[in-house]
Amino acid sequence: MELTNTLTMKREQVIPHEPGVIRMYTCGPTVYHYAHIGNLRSYIMEDVLEKFLRYEGFRVDRVMNITDVGHLSSDADTGEDKMLAGAKREHKSVMEIARFYTDAFFADCEKLNIRRPDTVVPATSRIADFIQMVQTLLEKGYAYQAGGNVYFDTAKLNNYYVFGNQNREDLAVGVRDTVDADANKRSKTDFVLWFTKSKFEDQELKWESPWGLGYPGWHIECSAISVKELGEYLDIHCGGIDNAFPHHTNEIAQSEAYLGHPWCKYWFHVLHLNDARGKMSKSKGGILTVSTLEEKGYDPLAYRMFCLQSHYRKPLTFSYESLDNAANAYKRLIERVAALSEEGEPDLAAAQPFKEKFLAALGADLNTSLGLTVLYDLLKSDLTDATKRYLVGDFDQVLSLSLLEKAKAAAKPAGAEVPAELAAQIETLLAQRAEARKNRDWPAADAIRDQLAALHVVVKDTPQGVEWHLER
Numbered sequence: 001m002e003l004t005n006t007l008t009m010k011r012e013q014v015i016p017h018e019p020g021v022i023r024m025y026t027c028g029p030t031v032y033h034y035a036h037i038g039n040l041r042s043y044i045m046e047d048v049l050e051k052f053l054r055y056e057g058f059r060v061d062r063v064m065n066i067t068d069v070g071h072l073s074s075d076a077d078t079g080e081d082k083m084l085a086g087a088k089r090e091h092k093s094v095m096e097i098a099r100f101y102t103d104a105f106f107a108d109c110e111k112l113n114i115r116r117p118d119t120v121v122p123a124t125s126r127i128a129d130f131i132q133m134v135q136t137l138l139e140k141g142y143a144y145q146a147g148g149n150v151y152f153d154t155a156k157l158n159n160y161y162v163f164g165n166q167n168r169e170d171l172a173v174g175v176r177d178t179v180d181a182d183a184n185k186r187s188k189t190d191f192v193l194w195f196t197k198s199k200f201e202d203q204e205l206k207w208e209s210p211w212g213l214g215y216p217g218w219h220i221e222c223s224a225i226s227v228k229e230l231g232e233y234l235d236i237h238c239g240g241i242d243n244a245f246p247h248h249t250n251e252i253a254q255s256e257a258y259l260g261h262p263w264c265k266y267w268f269h270v271l272h273l274n275d276a277r278g279k280m281s282k283s284k285g286g287i288l289t290v291s292t293l294e295e296k297g298y299d300p301l302a303y304r305m306f307c308l309q310s311h312y313r314k315p316l317t318f319s320y321e322s323l324d325n326a327a328n329a330y331k332r333l334i335e336r337v338a339a340l341s342e343e344g345e346p347d348l349a350a351a352q353p354f355k356e357k358f359l360a361a362l363g364a365d366l367n368t369s370l371g372l373t374v375l376y377d378l379l380k381s382d383l384t385d386a387t388k389r390y391l392v393g394d395f396d397q398v399l400s401l402s403l404l405e406k407a408k409a410a411a412k413p414a415g416a417e418v419p420a421e422l423a424a425q426i427e428t429l430l431a432q433r434a435e436a437r438k439n440r441d442w443p444a445a446d447a448i449r450d451q452l453a454a455l456h457v458v459v460k461d462t463p464q465g466v467e468w469h470l471e472r
C-alpha cells in the first residue's frame with residue numbers, strides 16, 4: 001500500500017524491513033483523564049491501517065505504550081506533570097489514576113471496535129530499560145548532565161528537525177516563543193532524558209538511577225519500548241499530528257543516536273479532530289468522550305463511521321449535525337445489509353473485482369471514504385445477495401463497523417423474551433468476564449466478549465454495574 005510518510009512528506013509504497021512483516025509502534029494515551037473523541041480519531045485510523053495491512057496479507061506486530069509518567073503539560077519539559085495533576089484532581093495516587101484511565105481507554109476502544117495491540121506496555125514497567133538507553137547515550141556523547149538532570153544534546157546531530165521541512169533556526173524561534181527557558185539546556189531544542197531535580201516537590205513516582213533518585217523524560221519511553229519490543233528497524237510509527245514535534249522528532253534523535261543507524265521508515269500522522277474552539281484537547285477541558293456520545297443516544301460505531309467518511313490527512317471538524325448525518329448513513333447501511341437474503345453461496349469470482357477496488361481504495365493512502373463508496377457500489381450492483389453479504393463481511397474485517405452482526409440483530413423481531421436458559425448462559429459469561437477483567441487477563445476477557453457478541457448480547461458498563469440486552 002501507499003501512505004503519506006510525514007518524514008519525507010511524500011506518498012510512498014510501504015516496503016517493510018523484513019518481507020511480509022510490518023512492525024508498527026503507536027504512541028498510547030497519557031492516562032490522566034478519559035480519552036476524548038479526538039484522541040480516538042487517531043486510534044480508529046491507526047486501527048484501520050493495522051487491519052488493512054493484515055487484509056493485504058502482512059503479519060503485523062503492533063506495540064503501544066501507556067504514558068503513565070514523565071509527560072509534562074507543555075510537551076517540552078516545562079509545566080505541570082499531567083499524571084500528578086490528574087491524581088491531585090481526584091485525590092488518588094498516580095498509579096490508581098493510571099490504572100483507572102488505562103482501563104477506561106480500552107473500554108472505549110472496545111466500543112469503537114479498535115483492536116487492542118498485541119503488546120501494551122505501561123512506561124512505569126520499563127524504567128530499567130530507559131536508564132540503560134540514557135546511559136548509552138551518555139557514553140556515546142549524545143547526552144550531558146546539567147543541574148541534576150540528563151539532557152539530550154541536539155547539537156550533536158546533523159539533522160535534528162525532520163518533519164515538515166523546517167530548519168533549525170525557525171524551530172529554535174518556535175521553541176523560544178512557547179516554552180519557558182530551562183537554563184540547564186545548552187540549546188533550546190535539547191530535551192530531558194532523566195529528571196533528578198524535580199521541580200515537583202510532591203513527585204510521587206521516583207526511581208534510583210546512576211544520576212540520583214528521579215524519573216524519565218517523556219520521549220525516552222517510546223524509543224526504549226519500541227527498540228526492545230520491535231527491534232532495531234521499525235516500519236511504521238503512528239500518532240496524532242501534534243506528536244510529530246517535539247515528541248517524534250525527539251524519539252528519532254534518541255533512537256538513531258542509540259542504534260547508530262536510521263530507525264523508522266514510515267511516519268503515519270492523523271490530523272486533528274477540531275471542534276468550534278479548535279483542536280480538541282484534554283487540557284482545555286469540556287472534552288467529548290465515548291460516554292458523552294452514548295448518553296446522547298449515539299452508537300459509538302456511528303462515530304467510527306463518521307471518522308471513516310473522511311481522510312486521515314485532513315483535519316476533521318466535529319459537530320452534532322455531522323455526527324447525525326454519519327449516524328443516519330450508518331443506520332441505512334445496516335438496513336440495506338439486513339435486507340439481503342441469507343440464502344445461497346457467494347460467487348467468489350464475481351466478488352473479485354470489488355475486492356480489488358477496495359484494495360485499491362485503501363491502498364491509496366488509506367482512502368477510507370473511497371472504501372465506503374466501494375461498499376455502497378457493491379450493494380447497488382447486480383451481485384447475488386450471498387455474494388454481497390460475503391463482501392460486506394470481507395470489507396468489515398478492515399472497516400470494523402459490525403455490519404453483519406448489527407444487520408442480523410436488526411432483522412430479528414423486537415421485544416422477544418430472552419429464554420431462561422440463554423439468560424443463565426449470558427449471566428455466567430458476564431461473571432467470567434468480570435473475573436477476567438479483575439485479574440487483568442485481557443485475552444480471556446476478549447474471548448468472552450467474542451462469545452457474548454456471538455450470542456448478540458449488548459453489554460453496557462454502568463456505574464451501577466453491568467447491564468445487558470439482546471441486540472434488536
Ligand code: AMP
Binds near residue numbers: 029042238243
Ligand atoms: P495523549 O493522550 O495526549 O498522549 O494523546 C493520545 C493520542 O491522541 C496521540 O496520538 C495524540 O497525537 C492524539 N491526539 C491528541 N489530540 C487529538 C485530536 N484533537 N485529534 C486527533 N488526535 C489527537
Ligand code: ZN
Binds near residue numbers: 027028
Ligand atoms: Zn510516543
